Amino acid sequence: MSERGDMSGREPPELLVEQLALGELLDQTRAAALRAELEREAAASGRDRLAELRVSDAEILTDYPPEQVAAEIRRRIDRAEADEPRRARAGLWLLAPALAATAVLIWVVTRDHDATTIAHTIARVEEGTSGATPVEEGKREPTRIKGGVEPHLVVDRKLDAGHERLASGDQARPGDLLQVSYVPAGRDAGVILSIDGAGVVTLHHPSEPTAAPALVEGLEIPLAHAYELDEAPGFERFVFVTRDEGAVAVAQVLAAAEQLAANPDSARSVPLALEGEGWMQHSIVLDKPAGEGEP
C-alpha cells in the first residue's frame, strides 16, 4: 500500500469516500485522485459509490428521522449530565494527587524562563569527533544560553485553552500533547528526532527517513503535527541536528541516535556522535515523574 496516498492498486478507504461526499476531503490533490478512481471503478464495474452513499443517506434519514433521533440524543445528554456531579466528586477524589502534581507543574513552567539556569544547551561537536565518548559538564564547548542566534528547538505543551512553553528539565506526563517548533537561524536543512527513556528513537522531521530534511525560513516554525507523549519512562529528549557546512544525511543522524539510545545512561544528555565537520545539535529534555510509565 502506498504511503503517499496513491489510490491506484487499492480500494479507496470508506472514510475518504465519505469525506469526499461531504466535501470535507481538504487535500484537493487527493480529492481529485479519489474522484478519478471512483469514476474508473464505476465505468469498470457499474458500481457508483458516491451514488450509493446518497441513496443510503436518504434511507437512514427516513428510517431514523432527525427529529426523533435528536430528541433521544438530548435525553441521553440530560441523563449523563444529571449523573455528572456524583461522578465528578468521585473523580476529584481519585484525582487529588494528580491535581496537586499539576499545580506544581503549572507553577514550575510559568516561571520566568530568562531567569532559569535550565536553558538551552548547545553542544557544538568539534570536527572529526567520532565514537560515543561522553562529554562532561564544563568540558562541552561551546555551551551557551541563547535566545535565537543559533538553530534550536522550542517545545510548547497544549492546554485546554492556549499553550505553555517548556524548558529543558521541565516535567511532562504521558498523554501531554506537545507542539515542537524549530528556529532555523539561517540553516536550510536539519533533522528533528526524539529519544525516550525506553530507548526508542522517533523521527519528527522530515516525516520519512527518505524525505529531504529541508527547513523553512522563519523565526519559529512549528512541525505539522503535535506529538503525544507516551508511557515510556524517565524522559523524552528532543534533538535538533543541523550543519554549518556539508549535507545533512537523515540516515546518518538516525543511526547515531539509535546507537545513543541503546545506552540509557548516556541517551539523556550525550551528544549524537556524528562523523564530519560543522554539526550542531540542540536538545530539550523533558523529564517524566518517577513511578509513571512502563519500560
Place this chain on the structure above:
Amino acid sequence: MAIDVEAAYRRYGPMVLRRCRQMLRDEQRATDAMQDVFVQLLRRRDRLEDRGMSSLLYRIATNVCLNKIRSSDRRPEDAQSQLLSRIAGAGDHEGRVEARAVLDRLLGREPISTTTIAVLHLHDGLTLQEVADVVGLSVSGVRKRLRKLAASLEELERAEGTA
C-alpha cells in the same frame, strides 16, 4: 461553538451509522452506538476544531464501537470482526491508568486512542499519512503507536498461548 443537534445528525448521522454498522454488524447496537457518538460530540461542544467534523466523528464512532466490542461477549463471526476484537482486546491489555483517564476527561482532552489508530490503518486500510491527517498526529507518532500496539498484541497472544 453551539451545535444544532438535528442539523448535525442530518449531515453526519448517516456516515456515523454506516461506520457503526460496519464495525458492530448489528443494527440495534449500531444505532445505539451512533446516538452515543453524538452525545460525546455535543458534550465537547466548546472544544471543537474548526476543520470539518467528519474526521472527529469517525474517530469517536470508532472508539465507541471498540468499547462496545471490548465489553461484549459475542464471538466474532468473520475475519474482519476477529481483527477488531483483537485490537480492542490489545487496547484493554495495554491498559490506561485510571487517574489519568479521569484527568483527561476533566481537562476536556480527547485521548487519541491507539486502538482507533490501529483500526484506521489495519482494518480500514488508511495509509500512515492518512491516519496521521485524521487523528492530528505526525506520521512518526502514528508509527510509534502502532509499534506499541503490535507489542501488546504479541504479549496477549503469548498469554493466551500459555493459558
